[in-house]
Amino acid sequence: MAILVTGGAGYIGSHTCINLLNAGYEIVVVDNFSNSKPEVIERIKQISRKNFLFYQVDLLDEVAVENIFRENDISAVIHFAGFKAVGESVNIPLSYYHNNITSTLILCEIMKKYGVKKMVFSSSATVYGDPEKCPIPENSTLSTTNPYGSTKLMIEQILRDLGRSDHDWSIALLRYFNPIGAHESGLIGEDPHGIPNNLLPYISKVAAGDLPFLNIFGDDYDTKDGTGVRDYIHVVDLSMGHIRALEKILTTKGVEAYNLGTGKGYSVLEVIKAFEKVSGQRIHFKVSSRRPGDIATCYADIRKAKNELNWQASKTIEDMCQDTWNFSINNIKV
Numbered sequence: 001m002a003i004l005v006t007g008g009a010g011y012i013g014s015h016t017c018i019n020l021l022n023a024g025y026e027i028v029v030v031d032n033f034s035n036s037k038p039e040v041i042e043r044i045k046q047i048s049r050k051n052f053l054f055y056q057v058d059l060l061d062e063v064a065v066e067n068i069f070r071e072n073d074i075s076a077v078i079h080f081a082g083f084k085a086v087g088e089s090v091n092i093p094l095s096y097y098h099n100n101i102t103s104t105l106i107l108c109e110i111m112k113k114y115g116v117k118k119m120v121f122s123s124s125a126t127v128y129g130d131p132e133k134c135p136i137p138e139n140s141t142l143s144t145t146n147p148y149g150s151t152k153l154m155i156e157q158i159l160r161d162l163g164r165s166d167h168d169w170s171i172a173l174l175r176y177f178n179p180i181g182a183h184e185s186g187l188i189g190e191d192p193h194g195i196p197n198n199l200l201p202y203i204s205k206v207a208a209g210d211l212p213f214l215n216i217f218g219d220d221y222d223t224k225d226g227t228g229v230r231d232y233i234h235v236v237d238l239s240m241g242h243i244r245a246l247e248k249i250l251t252t253k254g255v256e257a258y259n260l261g262t263g264k265g266y267s268v269l270e271v272i273k274a275f276e277k278v279s280g281q282r283i284h285f286k287v288s289s290r291r292p293g294d295i296a297t298c299y300a301d302i303r304k305a306k307n308e309l310n311w312q313a314s315k316t317i318e319d320m321c322q323d324t325w326n327f328s329i330n331n332i333k334v
């Protein structure tokens with residue numbers, strides 16, 4: 001029996017593969033390398049000292065996906081694969097809807113055909129839109145502000161309908177807050193193509209001297225210091241949340257959403273300070289105007305994941321910055 005990991009060469013997928021292998025699971029990984037590189041697969045094997053089957057397959061290729069299920073005894077799927085750049089999704093919405101939603105429909109159809117009715121789905125706190133209150137509980141009102149977010153919310157809805165239609169399904173919808181950091185080995189981490197959109201990859205490039213300064217998108221929010229507040233979570237903690245969610249769905253039925261965050265909010269200025277402390281580098285910045293679509297504050301109510309998954313993040317903001325910097329100075333761009 002194996003766990004199928006879609007998007008297993010990606011940022012969160014690769015860390016989760018390591019934790020799955022360390023926990024003794026057999027895995028089968030599928031990725032089309034649309035936003036990752038083949039070297040990551042080798043790094044996962046190097047770090048875990050374990051082997052696994054890998055398929056370079058696009059989930060839109062129904063025949064190839066079915067082949068994976070025919071050739072392997074899959075017991076559950078952790079579904080990471082999908083496009084994830086917010087700005088890009090605004091410019092090419094049809095690609096985002098087609099890629100993220102059609103591939104999930106294909107995957108679910110094949111899972112159903114092969115009697116595999118257990119899935120951990122990679123959702124996002126983006127489904128809370130501009131949250132009514134913080135910390136944000138899972139039963140908050142859901143809304144989105146961009147096509148990327150809409151694909152996550154629509155897939156959650158599709159999976160809920162699937163669960164309603166057939167009570168044998170067991171699905172965990174994991175809503176990630178802001179994943180940062182890297183594996184302690186420095187061998188895998190987040191390596192976005194081009195100029196990064198997200199805060200930590202951008203800060204790393206400024207610290208390394210690849211970019212001259214950080215633009216802080218607004219310092220006039222109603223927050224502790226005027227800059228945006230987010231719930232940053234170490235990717236290794238986050239990936240452990242997937243193992244706990246998998247353990248849960250393997251033994252229960254139904255569809256449940258869980259927040260994966262730390263429950264603590266840090267401002268952009270606090271993150272800069274933490275990064276400067278651990279790296280010893282000065283992070284030059286300029287304050288610019290607010291980024292359209294940004295919200296002031298976002299952090300998780302973590303009680304449900306703690307109570308029902310027996311999971312809680314343990315790493316500090318300094319650990320997160322340290323491991324991000326480690327990955328960056330190792331200069332191992334995979």
Ligand code: UD1
Nearest residue numbers: 086124126197198199202215216217228229230268293294
């Ligand atoms: C973004 C996405 C969110 C996605 C998440 C994935 C947007 C609007 N939201 O969340 O849908 O799920 O990434 O990790 O893109 N900041 C700067 N300067 C920068 C970059 C960011 O000041 O160059 C600030 C932002 O204004 C924000 C904070 O840093 O207050 C975090 O930004 P970011 O890392 O992009 O994450 P989110 O916007 O929270």
